[in-house]
Amino acid sequence: MTEVISLMDIDDDDDNNNNNNNNNKGKNVVVPGESKATPWVEKYRPQSLADVAAHRDIVDTIDRLTSENRLPHLLLYGPPGTGKTSTILAVARKLYGAQFHNMILELNASDDRGIDVVRQQIQDFASTQSFSFGAKASVKLILLDEADAMTKDAQFALRRVIEKYTRNTRFALICNHVNKIIPALQSRCTRFRFAPLDSFHVTERLKHVIEAEKLDVPETGLAALVRLSNGDMRKALNILQSTHMASQQITEEAVYLCTGNPLPKDIEQISYWLLNESFTESFKRISEMKTRKGLALVDIVREVTMFVFKIKMPSDIRVQLINDMADIEYRLSLACNDRLQLGSLIASFTRARSALVAAAN
Template sequence: MCPTSSLLGIDVVRNKIKMFAQQKVTLPKGRHKIIILDEADSMTDGAQQALRRTMEIYSKTTRFALACNASDKIIEPIQSRCAVLRYSKLRDDQIMMRLTEVVEQENLHVTNDGLEAIIFTAQGDMRQALNNLQSTNSGFGYINSENVFKVCDEPHPLLVKSMLEHCVNANIDEAYKIIEQLWSLGYSPEDIIGNIFRVCKTFQMAEYLKLEYIKEIGYTHMKVAEGVNSLLQMAGLLGRLCSKTAAPGAS
């Protein structure tokens, strides 16, 4: 197995991977050598081109398995030679089950809101969840929601939830105070808008209103990605969200 996230160059493909593929190994009929490349989407284009050639030459004796987070970063010639298997993100209860096992075996000091915070920040990624659990325990020795969000450096979802509540009540002044607080704490617009979206998905409100909110959040996220990422952009989002529930004629 080759962790390509730390070995990205073309030399690795030409030397280590190709040398292994060239080795003659006596195997039962129908068996092949297997090369597993983890985080293959981190490989350079040159390395991927070299890998494509290696896959062609040694296809009769060697099988290649590529694990990646973004398949669109794998060049088309390699994708066409592979059977693509897509896996969805893990459910929250699946991550919780594994976290509970780790907490019990390692005798960690953890609260329920701490586990929920880890699940929130992991976004369906088990490796991210375990990394956040370990980092919080190493940094504080006690795993609660406050410590988790300090380690992950993300806007606290309770603040974001409170901001959305003010928007639903068309209270632009109180909502703006929270977005200004998050901004002054140094959080990036990408982190803020990302957490607004994730909190909004599970926020209790009328379904039609939630769809309108998600549409506005998505539009703002697009503008932020294009570089229009000022506090004014965030304030404009709050204004549009508040207008969805404001009484007719209200200013």
């Protein structure tokens, strides 16, 4: 078994003071004079593992492994905005303290994803000796964000680098789609899945930011932020900051207008037309609303799909309708004609309406 190198423990106040200027180079440190220009995603990024509110089971496990000097290679995967990068950066701060920037190599694999990066930049960093402080030494950390964008050749080369430099280097791979990581890399890492955040954790974090920034956000506005985020904390904070720039009061309507999403009342109106009006009338009214409010048809289809779950109807009719809308959304993603797809949407509801009438009789 590979010998475990003791992790560095730097908590000395003098060291922290002497390296204050170096600390300010970190992307998570907010310079007071630049706080207004700082994206809130970075300004309120958790600085320690204790600050990571969600996924406590994963965070506590990684924290325990770090404390016991048994940190393995990590593979963190899941949807965007669920705390993967924040967690591993908090681990790095716990390990290295003031020497954070000397002991970590952070690469975005979507930009640096070729085999040359593995053979040169990563291997050069991994092959150098770790910094030692008296009797204490530490493994270094290489963070590969968006690792699922790496080429297959680069992943195979990385497999060998991980094996060769395990003694003095740990690798943390972060990705959205774990199936794009080759099995040989997956088997060398401890895997943790970060699921979308639940509404409670998104709401609590948003309330913290709202209080810190002294924002005027009614309950309906907060609910809209949580709903549109879909468990993505990064998206929630970006919407909050964007809406604040456009409106003094962050109401539900302001949130939807800022993001370009259809308002719930607009979706209810569109659904009413689809279920009750003729093909020609529905096409005319939806097209007029779509143009007047600048709505994207793909957003309308997505929101109407969610609305269908609230309508009482036989399950077979509901399933067919949802499948039809999924097909429409897929065709829209391929840049198919909006007018044709709107006609297809109305036709699907016309068939569903006929099926409902037949079932009632």
